[in-house]
Amino acid sequence: MKAITIIQPWATLIALGEKQFETRSWSTKHHGELAIHAGKKIDREACQTEPIQSTLAKHGYTADNLPTGVIVALCNLEECYMVDNSHVYGTIGLKAKSGKFIMWGGSRGNEYYFGDYTDGRYAWQTSNVRQLPAPIPAKGMQGLWNWAG
Template sequence: MAGITKAISVKQPWAELICLGIKDVENRTWKTKFRGRVFIHAPMHPDKTSKLSKEREEATAHIEEFHFKNSAIIGEATIVDCVQNHKSIWADKGEGIWHWVLKDTVFYNKPIENVKGRLGIWNINLEELKQNGE
């Protein structure tokens, strides 16, 4: 956790699937040149339109229980690449979709709660969060 200063907000259930090492790409409509470690933030509102395809359901069948924390930093990952047309079952297909390739994910047993997210890749100061009681 030390040294990480960037974060991305990813709606649930996708945020948890990333942190558990199941979802290996994050789908965005814009590419990023950023490579490195980021906190995974689950915003207040989940993705109510999310549906799992049969292939994706099979990939998550072994999970006994989801935690689905919101307004919290629930883990971390490393962005190692940004490509189009990734072969992952989690890569949404379509014009203009970029796949941020993620590795070395960590799911926090105790998330950092009451954190407001932002758009894009954003800066975060953990010391400030601790001082504000968040």
């Protein structure tokens, strides 16, 4: 199964179902099952910003108890969108090679604050996220990698 390593708190936000899009500087053609690996790094500064801090707290997490070096969830990778903000001022546009298009305007909810939606980046859309009852230790890697779980 393909896996991706994501630093904390973003891996846990996906596992909790609070974050649907993982933003990256690179695209992927992979679709289907994907394991979410929490890397060993925790962005403690991000954990102190809103709405990340309150979202983690709602689920009993702080920067001090986030799991690291483990697979925290399984999900489906539905689509990979390119961020395209050239439309209407104040909106976020996500455009897929398949022709799908998503546009956010006005209130974007927490999702906007849980990613980097700069023009030219990519937003990987996850679905059917299943948080593991007990995280599974695994050594992560850069890029997509094969996990034998």
